[in-house]
Amino acid sequence: MPHATALHFAPPRLSLRFLAVWRRNFLVWKKLALPSIVGNLADPVIYMLGLGYGLGLLVPEVEGVSYIAFLAGGTLAYSTMNAATFEALYSGFSRMHVQKTWEAIMNAPIALDDIVAAELVWAASKSCLAGVAILAVIAAFGFTASPLALAAIPVVFLTGLCFAALGLIMTALAPSYDFFMYYFTLFITPMTLLSGVFFPQGQLPDSVQLIASALPLSHAVSLIRPLLLGQVPAQIGLHLGVLALITVLAFWLALGLTRRRLLK
Amino acid sequence: MPLEISGLVKRFGTGPDAREVVRGLDLKLERGECFALLGPNGAGKTTTLRCALGLAEASVGSIRLCGLPVPAQAREARARVGVVPQTDSLDPDFTCAENLVVFAGYFGIPERDIRPRVPELLAFAGLEGKENARIQSLSGGMKRRLTLARALVNKPELLILDEPTTGLDPQARHLIWERLRRLTAEGTTILLTTHFMDEAERLAHRLAILDTGRILAQGSPREVIAAHIEPQVVEVFGDWTGEGAASGAAAWAARHAEALSRRCEISGETAFCYTDDAAPLLAHLAHQPGLRTLHRPANLEDVFLKLTGRELRD
Numbered sequence: 001m002p003h004a005t006a007l008h009f010a011p012p013r014l015s016l017r018f019l020a021v022w023r024r025n026f027l028v029w030k031k032l033a034l035p036s037i038v039g040n041l042a043d044p045v046i047y048m049l050g051l052g053y054g055l056g057l058l059v060p061e062v063e064g065v066s067y068i069a070f071l072a073g074g075t076l077a078y079s080t081m082n083a084a085t086f087e088a089l090y091s092g093f094s095r096m097h098v099q100k101t102w103e104a105i106m107n108a109p110i111a112l113d114d115i116v117a118a119e120l121v122w123a124a125s126k127s128c129l130a131g132v133a134i135l136a137v138i139a140a141f142g143f144t145a146s147p148l149a150l151a152a153i154p155v156v157f158l159t160g161l162c163f164a165a166l167g168l169i170m171t172a173l174a175p176s177y178d179f180f181m182y183y184f185t186l187f188i189t190p191m192t193l194l195s196g197v198f199f200p201q202g203q204l205p206d207s208v209q210l211i212a213s214a215l216p217l218s219h220a221v222s223l224i225r226p227l228l229l230g231q232v233p234a235q236i237g238l239h240l241g242v243l244a245l246i247t248v249l250a251f252w253l254a255l256g257l258t259r260r261r262l263l264k
Numbered sequence: 265m266p267l268e269i270s271g272l273v274k275r276f277g278t279g280p281d282a283r284e285v286v287r288g289l290d291l292k293l294e295r296g297e298c299f300a301l302l303g304p305n306g307a308g309k310t311t312t313l314r315c316a317l318g319l320a321e322a323s324v325g326s327i328r329l330c331g332l333p334v335p336a337q338a339r340e341a342r343a344r345v346g347v348v349p350q351t352d353s354l355d356p357d358f359t360c361a362e363n364l365v366v367f368a369g370y371f372g373i374p375e376r377d378i379r380p381r382v383p384e385l386l387a388f389a390g391l392e393g394k395e396n397a398r399i400q401s402l403s404g405g406m407k408r409r410l411t412l413a414r415a416l417v418n419k420p421e422l423l424i425l426d427e428p429t430t431g432l433d434p435q436a437r438h439l440i441w442e443r444l445r446r447l448t449a450e451g452t453t454i455l456l457t458t459h460f461m462d463e464a465e466r467l468a469h470r471l472a473i474l475d476t477g478r479i480l481a482q483g484s485p486r487e488v489i490a491a492h493i494e495p496q497v498v499e500v501f502g503d504w505t506g507e508g509a510a511s512g513a514a515a516w517a518a519r520h521a522e523a524l525s526r527r528c529e530i531s532g533e534t535a536f537c538y539t540d541d542a543a544p545l546l547a548h549l550a551h552q553p554g555l556r557t558l559h560r561p562a563n564l565e566d567v568f569l570k571l572t573g574r575e576l577r578d
């Protein structure tokens with residue numbers, strides 16, 4: 001029915017009511033805040049230190065800085081991506097499908113649009129909270145010393161929004177948790193390797209470079225790494241613009257798919 | 265009017281796969297009444313409620329909830345409605361009290377206003393002192409009662425309950441019935457669905473029997489019984505050993521039921537004879553060796569089975 005489809009994909013109708021739903025997720029997180037942060041922190045920090053010191057012996061300098069300082073910015077970017085993605089996929093799916101939390105909320109005067117918006121902002125918030133913790137570790141180890149690093153925090157939040165929006169598309173389509181494996185294997189993992197997290201994109205073959213530089217994580221890395229190194233990123237507008245545009249379009253699509261799934 | 269549904273049609277799917285699940289349903293709730301929607305599995309009860317709340321889009325028809333048009337202003341209307349959904353959707357990450365406080369937050373009720381009401385709401389649901397209990401530690405009946413308390417955080421004018429007592433023990437059912445009566449006495453309008461005829465007969469001022477998306481009968485329990493079924497029922501069962509036959513009630517019914525009752529239905533080993541005057545039938549049965557009988561007035565379940573048939577659904 002083209003009529004119903006048009007309605008499902010109508011523009012989002014946003015309101016501040018999303019805050020009540022955001023707060024619900026925040027209150028749950030607060031109960032287990034420490035383990036949650038440590039969980040989001042441990043993996044990237046271990047990789048950063050392990051690869052940074054290990055490979056750092058073989059690779060004395062990358063783009064004029066120590067390998068571990070190079071790796072720090074990439075680590076912050078990809079761990080933000082992972083945290084936002086996990087929250088939007090696994091936690092979002094359990095609230096939507098398993099626990100029926102969204103259904104319960106929709107019986108109150110809150111629209112599905114507000115709920116999906118809340119999930120988007122919440123996943124970004126949670127990834128940002130983890131990001132700040134990682135940034136603190138990076139600063140504590142002395143891999144960044146510039147006050148510009150603080151400017152990475154809003155970029156981390158935007159990165160979180162972008163990957164939360166992409167993740168919510170998958171959540172809207174998923175029949176079960178197993179589905180998310182494909183998303184990680186086919187999208188997230190290759191992107192992590194191609195986006196200049198572990199090595200400069202200049203090392204990639206030319207044809208791959210073109211695609212790789214268009215990936216959302218590449219834009220995040222292009223912003224976050226220079227900021228941690230105390231430099232103003234090149235082409236700030238372009239990178240911010242792409243992340244923002246992907247966020248808007250992906251959220252719109254995710255919302256349309258979610259409406260189609262739940263408002264039958 | 266708390267709820268007004270006219271000409272509701274709801275289809276799922278499109279093209280050749282389309283299924284019409286609600287097929288032209290009209291429903292008007294009066295303020296302060298308790299209305300029960302009865303129907304076999306798959307009749308369309310939950311779908312009707314979802315449409316009424318603006319959570320599913322009607323294919324055809326118009327709906328007004330608390331005077332507001334649905335779906336256009338469904339969200340505003342829901343602010344004045346409480347809902348107990350068919351499946352529990354309590355928040356497992358929160359305690360009982362937190363469930364109420366957080367849910368009130370969805371209505372824009374600040375914590376300082378709801379906190380003082382929590383003990384009263386829990387007491388209403390027979391959950392005194394359970395403020396800090398985790399949801400996983402509650403029994404099914406406790407969860408259902410907490411869901412009822414949750415539906416009351418916004419002091420609703422209309423309370424919609426989808427099978428509120430399914431799966432509950434008699435104690436819990438009686439508590440819920442008593443609370444629902446108290447709410448209607450205080451002026452709350454109630455719309456509930458149920459599979460229990462006794463529940464509808466006890467609670468509902470009016471009821472509708474729904475099957476395959478259509479209302480088959482509507483009115484007060486007495487009216488529905490009077491309009492749709494003979495007033496007396498004689499259930500006949502046991503081993504019939506009269507007239508040289510050695511078989512069950514069905515064999516007896518095949519020979520005699522038609523002459524002695526208006527209508528007779530066989531279900532398993534029992535013959536249900538419906539009649540305006542049971543005296544001749546009972547007199548006959550007194551001389552039939554082996555058969556046992558139960559004579560009773562017709563009830564809602566008889567109407568339900570007559571209208572919706574005795575075959576299994578789903």
Ligand SMILES: Nc1ncnc2c1ncn2[C@@H]1O[C@H](COP(=O)(O)OP(=O)(O)OP(=O)(O)O)[C@@H](O)[C@H]1O
Nearest residue numbers: 264276285303304305306307308309310311312350
């Ligand atoms: N989202 C859906 N998509 C397709 N079919 C659906 C959907 N929801 C319900 N149905 C179908 O609509 C019919 C009516 O379902 P509904 O849940 O309204 O019945 P019900 O009267 O509440 O039954 P029960 O007593 O079992 O709860 C069923 O046949 C069901 O399979």
Ligand SMILES: [Mg+2]
Nearest residue numbers: 309310350426
């Ligand atoms: Mg149902």
